[in-house]
Amino acid sequence: MTTGLDWANLFIYRKITMKKFKFTLISTALFAVLGCQEAPQQNQVEAQTQAQQQVAVAAPIAEKVPHKVMIHGQEFTDNYHWLRDDTRSNEKVLGHLNQENAYADSKLDATKQLQQTLFEEIKNKVVKDDRSVPTLNGSYYYFTATEGDKEYFTYFRSEHKDGKNAEAIFDANTRAEGQNYYGVGALQISSNENLLAFAEDTLSRRIYTIQVKDLTTGKLLEDKIEGTSGSVVWANDNKTLYYIKKDPVTLLGFQVFRHTLGTPQSDDELVYEETDNSYFTNISKSKDKSTIYIHHGSTESSGVSLISADDAKAKPERFIPREAGHEYSINKLGDWFYVHTNKDAINFKLMRVKATDVKDRSKWQTVVEHNPDAKLESIALFNQHLVYETRENGLTQITVSNLDNSKSKRLTFNDPAYTAYLTGNKNIDTDSVRIGYQSMTTPASVFDVNLETLDKTLLKQNKVLGDFNPENYKSERIFITARDGIKVPVSIVYRKDKFKQDGSNPLLQYGYGSYGLNVEPTFSISRLSLLDRGFVYAIAHIRGSETLGRPWYEDGKKLNKKNTFNDFIDVTKALVEQKYGDASRIYARGGSAGGLLMGAVINQAPTLYDGVHAAVPFVDVINTMLDESLPLTTNEYDEWGNPNDKTYFDYMLSYSPYDQVKAQAYPNLLVTTGLHDSQVQYFEPAKWVAKLRDLKTDDNLLLFKTDMEAGHSGASGRFKGIHDIALSYSYFIALAENKI
Structure with missing residues (x-):
């Protein structure tokens, strides 16, 4: 769920210890309270205080400490290299940053009331008690909710489509208590739907600790997996977890480990290690829950390795060999893999191949042709339908295609500038596709679209409190x-x-x-x-x-x-x-x-x-x-x-x-x-x-x-x-x- 606040998530990793350093000024009020100083001393103190205040509002001038390096036979001098402190504990560096903060605050003092006015103005437009549209995943409908002035989401599930009689499975507000920063990574439910694995970051470095909650008792298990990327996937035995360990220096997620509940992290098995540091590593699970994907992604190349979710001892196998310049992703439907690929298609195309024929490129079939004027961006697969997004002339188009006869229909939108996207489509067996839609004048909206008729049902449009009128x-x-x-x-x-x-x-x-x-x-x-x-x-x-x-x-x-x-x-x-x-x-x-x-x-x-x-x-x-x-x-x-x-x-x-x-x-x-x-x-x-x-x-x-x-x-x-x-x-x- 989004409030449409247009700032956070612009834009991740190492745990560091920061020694607190505070830039403080002695106020004249303090000395007025003391009141026992003789006049000359008072004058001296006032002069010192005024001087300190002048220093506080003067633009900080950083010391120049030449740092010379040779690059391509040429000498370069960086006078401010000393401002780098990887430990975030050097008092000289922290002191300079705090002086900059004090200077900025002094210059922005005239905007303090405006800042508060804007804060209240924006906050008062946000619905305090709100919830997202329930999404079916397995036997339950999952949704998030906010309440009052609480900063974070509470996560719920219900056996009912409308979310009634819901059970709170994770309260981020409780978990965030006492933390200056709090972020939630993955939240993943086990196959038997009794266990919740969750990842948390309390330093804003995007280094996550994974824990597991027993949803039948409400208690946390003793397992604690540290130093991860925040991604986690369950095997189908309900006791095996896959996660990604981060390099402590580069902070890249490069190792996939397998953890068995009830065992120490030191016993975890290394399943895959990325040796090419130009690649990111991520993990996910196929919609039919049969396969765990290890995603390998760099700027210009990508790949996928597969692990059976039913075998807790399985080894990963490449879907196809990685090639420089080849980017692809896969979706599984029954015995078929659908491959979103840029092979001979700069704007991507969609192919499909039977699982038994993956290695034989001659048996790959084209599903969506390459279009040099429109980029194929993403797909969603259902038992009888394929839904895909393309970007044409800068705007997203959504097409619904029948897998039996390849007949296609396209959704239509009215705003001159908008964004539409597939969202929350977790199940294969359904007669509708869920899409999100919003424009610069239309708040975020969620629709279910009938896969046969394309009739849209509005499930929710985010409310804007106050006198907002889109007209x-x-x-x-x-x-x-x-x-x-x-x-x-x-x-x-x-x-x-x-x-x-x-x-x-x-x-x-x-x-x-x-x-x-x-x-x-x-x-x-x-x-x-x-x-x-x-x-x-x-x-x-x-x-x-x-x-x-x-x-x-x-x-x-x-x-x-x-x-x-x-x-x-x-x-x-x-x-x-x-x-x-x-x-x-x-x-x-x-x-x-x-x-x-x-x-x-x-x-x-x-x-x-x-x-x-x-x-x-x-x-x-x-x-x-x-x-x-x-x-x-x-x-x-x-x-x-x-x-x-x-x-x-x-x-x-x-x-x-x-x-x-x-x-x-x-x-x-x-x-x-x-x-x-x-x-x-x-x-x-x-x-x-x-x-x-x-x-x-x-x-x-x-x-x-x-x-x-x-x-x-x-x-x-x-x-x-x-x-x-x-x-x-x-x-x-x-x-x-x-x-x-």
């Missing part, structure tokens, strides 16, 4: 021509009575543009607070995503990466020219790889934006991609290129935000990170901000805030995260209104 808002979808002639799709939303296409509205543009990930035109409760204040919100579907198919992604990575940045800038310029936004009040926001986008954009076009928010930004591209000990480095060479190759090194160096900071004016800039971030380490933005402070020639704001308890996804909990949104939006609103 007050309008979304558009336009195409903007980039500098090389490519047309870039853009999704736009605004409040009708606040918008005049005369170049007078403030505009916030969002982008990502990496890994082939698409930023969907979804509904957002929090975004309403911007639209209601006259902001236009635009999503630039730039190259590096797969919005226009796989070639759109290929044209925005490695040696084509600059297309991503150029697209974003060209979209902004065109939106100004077409008077969607006020040229003096244009803002941009991006996180993680979208933070790299922000860094590259402001180096290239620093005067185009009045303000930018770079969240958990990947900005130190060269140093990160040269350090194989860091998480996510080696398995991202196919995304960014390998800088050990000078061709890639030179290209990456030419856009790396940290390396390209120069003496020029920059826009107002808010940078946010989490101390425990394991995807983009905190020291990347810390170094970037330090270098910007040293070189920038303007007097604009440069604010850096580190959440000392959070990781890559920010604060946990459905309401705690709203504070992060309120901070970001208050920053943009205050800039637009000249309040800071």
Whole structure:
């Protein structure tokens, strides 16, 4: 279930011990209470206090400590390498981060009331007591529910479709008590439906501990499996668990273990070990529960190994040999495997083959042909039907096909920009497919669609409390021509009575543009607070995503990466020219790889934006991609290129935000990170901000805030995260209104 808050899960691993360090100021109130100091001493104390307060609000200037390295025969100096502390315990580093926090807080003091107003505004639009649509899986219908001001979900199951007489099987609120951060990984029910395996992260490093609850007694078993990726799958004997162990240095999940209940983790059997560190490893189970899948995924290649779920001693077997450049996934239906593959099909196609003929490619049959103009994205299989998603001209289409006669029908949608997706289809024997649907003006909705007639039954549409009326808002979808002639799709939303296409509205543009990930035109409760204040919100579907198919992604990575940045800038310029936004009040926001986008954009076009928010930004591209000990480095060479190759090194160096900071004016800039971030380490933005402070020639704001308890996804909990949104939006609103 989603509240549509549009922030968390932007964007993972090692358990670390952080020595708490607090930046404190002596207040004049303290000395006033003492009251026994002589006047000269009082004056001296007041002078000291004022000096300390001035230090607190002065922009922190990081010390320069040259760190020299030779790369490709050239010497490079990194003056801020000292800000890297893998233990998160160095008091000098923590002190600098806390000074940055104090400085940012002082500069944002004028927005405190606005932040609180936005927090209450957004929170008051969220339904407090809510639940998701029950989904049938085995003998029970499962759903999540929220209650009052509780931050986390409670998980339920019921024997009834409407969820009546439900039993609470897992309460994340109880489990989260006393934790500064709490995240739930997998929740998996055993085949006999009596045991629940669950994974928890309490440090925001996405390192999970797996435990097991006996649902017949409500008690936890003694088993505790630590250092995992959070994925867990049951064998069919109800006593064997498969999980993934993480490398303690790179934090990649690379080993699949088999655990028997009642035995220590040290006795667990290693089933599979990934020796190629360019691959991720994941596990799942076939819909018919017969087979456990080990998924091998890299940026440009993938594969699957199979283990019988009925044999607790089974060894994994490759479905087919892995090949460089071949990406595929599989679904099982009876004696057939359906293979979603890019073999001779850049936009993917769907094949099928009998389990006995998998190794004989001549016996593979085409089910859905390759379409060079539409990417085949995902499928759902049922006894008599195949349902598949394609992305055509940037929008998702859903097709229902009869397996007996191959006759197909397509669902239709009305919004100019929307997202539709398959969700909760756990059972093979059913007469309907469940889909999710939302747009920038339509809250998230869940439908059951009859597989024969395509009649839709609305099961739920998320409510928005207060005076929300979708008719007050309008979304558009336009195409903007980039500098090389490519047309870039853009999704736009605004409040009708606040918008005049005369170049007078403030505009916030969002982008990502990496890994082939698409930023969907979804509904957002929090975004309403911007639209209601006259902001236009635009999503630039730039190259590096797969919005226009796989070639759109290929044209925005490695040696084509600059297309991503150029697209974003060209979209902004065109939106100004077409008077969607006020040229003096244009803002941009991006996180993680979208933070790299922000860094590259402001180096290239620093005067185009009045303000930018770079969240958990990947900005130190060269140093990160040269350090194989860091998480996510080696398995991202196919995304960014390998800088050990000078061709890639030179290209990456030419856009790396940290390396390209120069003496020029920059826009107002808010940078946010989490101390425990394991995807983009905190020291990347810390170094970037330090270098910007040293070189920038303007007097604009440069604010850096580190959440000392959070990781890559920010604060946990459905309401705690709203504070992060309120901070970001208050920053943009205050800039637009000249309040800071």
